[in-house]
Amino acid sequence: MARDDAPSYETEALRRFAEVLMARRTIDLYLHTPVPEKLVAEALETATWAPNHHVTEPWRFYRLGPETVAQTLDLCCDIVTAKKGPEAGDFKKQRWREKPGWLVVTCQTSDDSLRQTEDYAACCAAIQNFTLYLWKAGVGSKWTTGAITRDPRFADILGIDFAHEFVVGLIWYGYPKLTPTQTRKDLQQVLTDLP
Ligand SMILES: Cc1cc2nc3c(=O)[nH]c(=O)nc-3n(C[C@H](O)[C@H](O)[C@H](O)COP(=O)(O)O)c2cc1C
Secondary structure: OOHHHOOOOOOHHHHHHHHHHHHOOEOOOEOOOOOOHHHHHHHHHHHOOOOOHHHOOOEEEEEOOHHHHHHHHHHHHHHHHHHHOHHHHHHHHHHHHOOOEEEEEEEEOOOOHHHHHHHHHHHHHHHHHHHHHHHHOOOEEEEEOOHHHHOHHHHHHHOOOOOOEEEEEEEEEEOEOOOOOOOOOOHHHHOOOOO
8 A cells, every 4th residue: 555545543543442452551459349240241242353373262261250259259268368368368368258240251371382382362462452442432441460270279170270360350340439540661662663
């Protein structure tokens, strides 16, 4: 396409798209309003369209229902109690109990280290698709990689084998009660233009 024929990019739609990308924030505090399951399913569908080298589709998604969440809360409490004592364990459990939506994203393991790296990258891209789609619909999320995500007892709760897949993220989602602010470095600090 000749340069003069390039489509205009100064569109309202593109500006709004940038706004979605930049305004998304990690959300800690949520309202109790349930997130429609259909919306979550749609967000997961977008996740599966993330780029993935050799189209390995390395991601697996686990939506946690109330029984699984209850087991996860108990495990969270046990992990924190072992490290910091029962009061801290209970406190964390109460905080986690407030999270409305629970999703675990895993990546299939590979003996090939390059493939493993690329598959992990693809899973991260999938999570980003998921969270951005939800954000556009007014739903916030938090991606966590806390100790629980590497604990063998969590694998048992999920019914997975860490030899075959590992947790890329435990993602909480829900309508934000509070949206924090964030900053980023100026682009010039992280961009190098080479000749
Ligand atoms: C791979 C990954 C793991 C993360 N794990 C945690 C975590 O364990 N605990 C946490 O508080 N935030 C976690 N975060 C969220 C970051 O803290 C958050 O993205 C960062 O503070 C920037 O905020 P923003 O997402 O609102 O731009 C994680 C983010 C990523 C990408």
